[in-house]
Amino acid sequence: MKDYSKLLKRVSNAYYNLGLERAQLSDLTGASELLKRSLRFNKYQTDARNLLGLIYYEMGEVADALVQWIISLNLDPEQNRADHYLNEVQRKPGILAKEAAVTRKFNQALHQAQHGAEDLALIALNQIVRDKPNFIKARLLLALLYLEDGQNTRAGRSLMKVLDTDRNNPLALILMDEVKKRTGRAEVEKNRMKNAFSHRRMEDDDVILPREKKEATAGQTVLHLIIGVAMGLALFVMLILPAQRRSYNIAANNRIAENSRELNELNARYSELSEQYESLSAVYDDAAQRLSAFEEENAAFTSMYRELSSIAGAYGSGDVVTAATQYLQIDRATASEEPLSSMLAEIDRYMLNEGFQTLVSLGTDAWNGGELSQAESLYDLALSINSEDPEAMYLKARLLQSQDRITEANAIFDVIIGEHPESPYAERAMNARGY
């Protein structure tokens, strides 16, 4: 087993060395393939895993790099360079958030490109490569979209950037060939190569004869000067003017692009502010509703407090009739919470005892004074507070009987006899009823 283990380590190291060599030659794709093979033979080859992470980082795939460094640190926690790389990435403020945002944007652009929205994808990818120039995958996709759109020069520029970072990127090489074919560059390069290797080897006997030099006459000199000036003018018109015009166009395009970007930023800012406004509106509406509810609740509280205070005041000043009338009108549900509930309980206690008795006594006094109608009202008021009191019922029945309202009186006597048979007023009611 030990022999196998040694052998596997050796193979793994060999692949790592090859990968390192490729990485030093800027062949990142080739290097990553070799490093993956190295790890297939020995997953504990820490250098290979760390270098693989570095290559991913260099190609703009930060999350993949972090995966490799985290695995590396887990497999080999002692004096591991991956610890330093992870610290470096985490030390820079906001770098992870920025990388996450760029990756998300790329994935969205890829989705757009794969679902028929190539124009939107182009705009997004341009922004991505501006923010993250080494993002190989984004540059390749951008080049593909440019090629599809027939913008060969831009595609070529994007591919050049890819090949600067990853010299042998297979897709970049294929696409670059296509760019060269389309622009005629392939033919030019082919001819140049043919010329470079087509020179006949000179023999020892070959002689190079110098060309004969003729003296020019004065007329010829003037003619040459005129031709030179004409050629200079022609060159100026043909080469420099178009170049200047092109540079003006480029500057104008850049300005348009800049304005477009500013417009996009302003739109984004506007959307953000709109969202903030909506969110604040919701908060405001909620607060307004709460305030309104609180005001309503507070108004109900104040009103009930006044009513209870008024009852207590009337009772305290001896006006039991007013106190009882107000007491019967209060809305008990509004006084369910403290301190109103305590106030109401206190008033209940007074009204059901002393208040009630006072009303009955006042009724009897009125009856004795010949105020029969007032006496009935006072008995009614007392019975509204406590409808089960046999004494008040009896007195009212007797009052009615004295006014020859026999049916009404008998009905009350029957209630006393039927519902309060233990009461001393039951026997009196029976006598009054004539049983």
Added chain:
Amino acid sequence: MINFKDEIARFKPSLEVGDIEQAIAKSDLTDMGDIMLQLIKEAAYTSSDMMASGVSNINERLQ
């Protein structure tokens, strides 16, 4: 001739920073050493089974 649609379709989304934990959990870290160890274990079990069956055959014949 390059088929652009196919080439674009071949692109895979990049791994997002939020998905790192999941990617680590899914990583296949099996290396050749692990495979070799597994093969050796299997071979050892097979040979011990064969030994056991051979011993039982001999015992049967002796009886």
